[in-house]
Amino acid sequence: MTASPSHLDLLEAESIHIFREAAAQFRKPVLMYSIGKDSTVLLHLARKAFFPQKLPFPLLHIDTTWKFRDMIAFRDKTAKDFGLDLIVHKNEDGLKQGINPIDFSPSIYTDVLKTQGLKQALDKYGFDAAFGGARRDEEASRAKERVFSFRAAGHRWDPRKQRPEMWRLLNGRLGTGESVRVFPMSNWTEKDVWRYILREKLDVVPLYLAKERPTIERNGQLLMQDDERLQPKPGEKVVMRKIRFRTLGCYPLTAAVESDASDMESIVAETINAQTSERVGRLIDHDQSGAMEKKKQEGYF
Amino acid sequence: MTIQASLKASTAAAGVKAASPLRDLNGIVHLLTCGSVDDGKSTLIGRLLWDASDLYEDQRENVRKSGRKAADSDLPDFSMLLDGLVAEREQGITIDIAWKYFDTETRRFVIIDSPGHEQYTRNMASGASFADVAILLVDARSGVKKQTKRHAAILDLVGVKRVVLAVNKMDLVGYSEDVFRKIEADFRTLCWKFGFWDATAIPLSAVYGDNVSTKSDAMAWYTGPHLLEHLEKAPSRGTASSGTFRFPVQTVLRDGQDFRGLAGTVSSGSVNVGDSVTDALSGRSAKVIRIATMDGDLKSATSGQAIALQLDVDIDVSRGAVLSSSEMRPIAAQTVEARLVWLSENAFNPRTGYLLRTVTDLIPISTLEIKALLDLETMSSHPSASCGVNDIAVTKITLGRPAAIDVFSDISETGTVMIVDAVTGASIAGGVVTAVNAKGEILGDGHFNLTREMLANGLCRDLSLSSSDREEFTRRANEAAILLRSAGVSVAIEPPPPIDDGLDPGL
Numbered sequence: 001m002t003a004s005p006s007h008l009d010l011l012e013a014e015s016i017h018i019f020r021e022a023a024a025q026f027r028k029p030v031l032m033y034s035i036g037k038d039s040t041v042l043l044h045l046a047r048k049a050f051f052p053q054k055l056p057f058p059l060l061h062i063d064t065t066w067k068f069r070d071m072i073a074f075r076d077k078t079a080k081d082f083g084l085d086l087i088v089h090k091n092e093d094g095l096k097q098g099i100n101p102i103d104f105s106p107s108i109y110t111d112v113l114k115t116q117g118l119k120q121a122l123d124k125y126g127f128d129a130a131f132g133g134a135r136r137d138e139e140a141s142r143a144k145e146r147v148f149s150f151r152a153a154g155h156r157w158d159p160r161k162q163r164p165e166m167w168r169l170l171n172g173r174l175g176t177g178e179s180v181r182v183f184p185m186s187n188w189t190e191k192d193v194w195r196y197i198l199r200e201k202l203d204v205v206p207l208y209l210a211k212e213r214p215t216i217e218r219n220g221q222l223l224m225q226d227d228e229r230l231q232p233k234p235g236e237k238v239v240m241r242k243i244r245f246r247t248l249g250c251y252p253l254t255a256a257v258e259s260d261a262s263d264m265e266s267i268v269a270e271t272i273n274a275q276t277s278e279r280v281g282r283l284i285d286h287d288q289s290g291a292m293e294k295k296k297q298e299g300y301f
Numbered sequence: 302m303t304i305q306a307s308l309k310a311s312t313a314a315a316g317v318k319a320a321s322p323l324r325d326l327n328g329i330v331h332l333l334t335c336g337s338v339d340d341g342k343s344t345l346i347g348r349l350l351w352d353a354s355d356l357y358e359d360q361r362e363n364v365r366k367s368g369r370k371a372a373d374s375d376l377p378d379f380s381m382l383l384d385g386l387v388a389e390r391e392q393g394i395t396i397d398i399a400w401k402y403f404d405t406e407t408r409r410f411v412i413i414d415s416p417g418h419e420q421y422t423r424n425m426a427s428g429a430s431f432a433d434v435a436i437l438l439v440d441a442r443s444g445v446k447k448q449t450k451r452h453a454a455i456l457d458l459v460g461v462k463r464v465v466l467a468v469n470k471m472d473l474v475g476y477s478e479d480v481f482r483k484i485e486a487d488f489r490t491l492c493w494k495f496g497f498w499d500a501t502a503i504p505l506s507a508v509y510g511d512n513v514s515t516k517s518d519a520m521a522w523y524t525g526p527h528l529l530e531h532l533e534k535a536p537s538r539g540t541a542s543s544g545t546f547r548f549p550v551q552t553v554l555r556d557g558q559d560f561r562g563l564a565g566t567v568s569s570g571s572v573n574v575g576d577s578v579t580d581a582l583s584g585r586s587a588k589v590i591r592i593a594t595m596d597g598d599l600k601s602a603t604s605g606q607a608i609a610l611q612l613d614v615d616i617d618v619s620r621g622a623v624l625s626s627s628e629m630r631p632i633a634a635q636t637v638e639a640r641l642v643w644l645s646e647n648a649f650n651p652r653t654g655y656l657l658r659t660v661t662d663l664i665p666i667s668t669l670e671i672k673a674l675l676d677l678e679t680m681s682s683h684p685s686a687s688c689g690v691n692d693i694a695v696t697k698i699t700l701g702r703p704a705a706i707d708v709f710s711d712i713s714e715t716g717t718v719m720i721v722d723a724v725t726g727a728s729i730a731g732g733v734v735t736a737v738n739a740k741g742e743i744l745g746d747g748h749f750n751l752t753r754e755m756l757a758n759g760l761c762r763d764l765s766l767s768s769s770d771r772e773e774f775t776r777r778a779n780e781a782a783i784l785l786r787s788a789g790v791s792v793a794i795e796p797p798p799p800i801d802d803g804l805d806p807g808l
């Protein structure tokens with residue numbers, strides 16, 4: 001008997017296998033790229049899966065126009081450096097209606113600019129499969145998610161239509177009107193994502209590293225004033241604090257943590273020794289109970 | 302570079318100290334937990350998480366603050382840690398398997414949890430297909446039940462090789478050795494007919510933590526390992542590099558110049574640069590001139606590694622092909638016999654169009670014939686031409702064209718299949734291939750029977766009955782069978798000799 005392989009090597013190989021299966025079985029796949037650490041790993045795994053070939057599918061970013069500026073810069077640099085085919089889609093109707101994360105509830109905002117935006121883009125280009133970086137460990141409602149997660153017409157997630165999976169057999173034959181979300185990182189944990197970023201020396205958006213940034217304290221959470229659209233309310237003020245982010249999304253909806261961790265190794269150490277899991281920093285999840293579940297049914301993932 | 306060497310290199314490159322929490326863990330073990338409701342499954346998993354895992358502090362705080370107590374004890378109710386998963390049961394998802402992950406000091410564990418009560422056959426079979434080790438839970442007051450037997454049968458069917466009988470609630474039987482020994486004996490009798498390599502019974506109390514992650518003072522008479530110790534010693538996924546080489550081709554990669562690489566995951570055995578490989582269907586061979594990955598070329602690759610193979614000549618293979626050595630090829634099957642777990646609510650219908658999915662191929666089925674249904678309690682089969690959800694069917698499948706397929710007991714991955722509805726795409730049944738034939742007829746009497754005695758007196762004479770030797774016994778028997786099959790002889794093998802109490806202190 002030989003020694004055990006490292007768990008990251010096993011996870012990586014499994015993800016590559018999933019990427020290759022999906023690319024071979026689906027007519028027109030796309031990689032949902034949201035710029036954060038999970039997408040960074042997802043993209044890296046995709047590049048490994050098809051090396052030395054160019055990625056056989058484009059990247060899709062749903063731009064709500066409220067992402068941190070550093071994220072957009074990182075996205076464009078990544079696409080350029082790796083020669084990727086990047087599609088950026090905005091829900092123009094939603095933007096025209098003036099939907100924004102400051103005046104509207106997070107659930108309305110997310111539904112219009114993210115969920116509807118994603119559906120528009122998938123329909124517009126006719127993608128039948130979309131790769132996502134979701135993990136089963138993210139929270140209980142994801143714990144049963146399949147690697148190939150089927151969507152009925154209208155992108156609806158129907159629990160009764162989810163297909164059983166066994167061994168390494170992945171059945172991607174689509175019925176009429178069906179499409180699929182593919183989750184190559186289903187079996188990764190938050191810690192694995194960070195360990196892997198460190199091991200593979202991947203670049204991430206600088207917002208993950210601590211730095212002095214302008215912040216506003218609101219409802220007990222620290223928000224970053226990334227541009228003039230977020231203004232202090234009466235009684236609030238903008239204060240420079242050394243902060244970083246554990247997750248990245250739309251800046252008015254993403255809470256920062258105060259931290260001194262300014263290099264990758266301290267980030268990873270801090271995450272691995274963290275007292276709370278990552279979703280604490282994501283404000284949209286606190287909006288309504290069972291929010292994740294609902295978003296899944298609606299086709300957010 | 303081997304997978305281990307590449308790990309060392311990359312860990313060193315990242316400047317990670319061996320003892321740091323940033324290190325890669327020593328492999329992954331997938332655990333399936335099964336038992337009847339109230340045997341204490343949630344409490345046991347919760348206790349394991351509490352004692353040995355990297356839970357977040359807020360999760361621990363929730364348990365402490367809740368004030369919920371387990372059973373009649375003063376101890377926190379550790380089963381709370383599983384509450385989220387239990388609530389999710391309400392989703393109404395078909396095939397209800399929840400995945401949970403935790404790290405001990407050295408290892409990644411994945412808990413695959415399937416509900417014990419209704420619809421258990423299909424849930425458990427699909428969950429078990431991912432498992433390296435199964436924990437069968439029983440209540441010390443009731444011991445091994447009919448249900449335990451059915452569970453063991455499903456595990457064996459889908460190829461789980463290591464089982465642990467967790468005899469829980471020992472506190473309620475006064476930590477009695479007699480009670481445990483009797484259950485342990487029943488368990489061995491039960492395991493007798495199955496092909497498990499390792500079957501260990503452990504007396505424990507999930508509530509009080511006896512033998513969960515520490516040795517129990519109350520059961521000094523028990524000298525075996527506690528549960529965690531036993532699990533940390535189990536071999537990880539991807540450890541075996543011996544075995545017969547199989548490489549199912551997923552897709553062909555090109556770099557726009559002269560690179561044409563066959564991409565896939567080695568499903569069994571290993572391959573080196575310079576090896577001659579053969580396409581099972583055409584019989585054509587070529588030499589491996591390059592094993593490509595984005596991290597650099599490799600000299601060899603073993604089972605579980607995802608690679609791209611470049612060959613010296615184009616032998617016209619693409620997705621669906623299986624590469625092997627020329628002497629030990631899979632059969633170009635026209636008919637296969639398979640044991641199928643019926644997963645779909647829709648019963649078998651001879652007028653439905655079905656397809657056969659293998660690891661990388663999708664083959665039209667000309668006829669799917671149900672021969673019999675298997676009774677999991679007696680392991681006997683009863684002739685039947687129909688079959689519905691949760692049944693285990695003995696079937697004969699005639700393919701619309703030949704495909705490279707192995708017998709599951711020889712080489713597991715390339716012997717797994719799924720039945721797919723050609724119109725809806727739904728996954729109808731999943732199963733294992735028990736026989737393959739190239740000529741359209743499965744031989745009845747004309748086959749060669751590799752008996753246990755024959756093997757024990759010959760090829761496997763030097764082996765004992767320990768767990769690792771049982772594994773080796775099976776490996777050699779399979780290799781002999783594959784050789785014979787490649788030469789056109791139909792072969793059946795008996796499982797390794799029964800686990801023997803007297804001879805094997807480890808069991």
Ligand SMILES: Nc1nc2c(ncn2[C@@H]2O[C@H](COP(=O)(O)OP(=O)(O)O)[C@@H](O)[C@H]2O)c(=O)[nH]1
Nearest residue numbers: 338339340341342343344371372470506507508
């Ligand atoms: N006395 C005792 N009670 C236990 C033990 N393990 C579980 N229980 C109790 O048995 C009941 C069922 O346990 P639970 O973990 O919910 O069972 P599950 O249905 O198999 O998940 C609960 O009341 C537990 O507190 C044990 O080791 N000793």
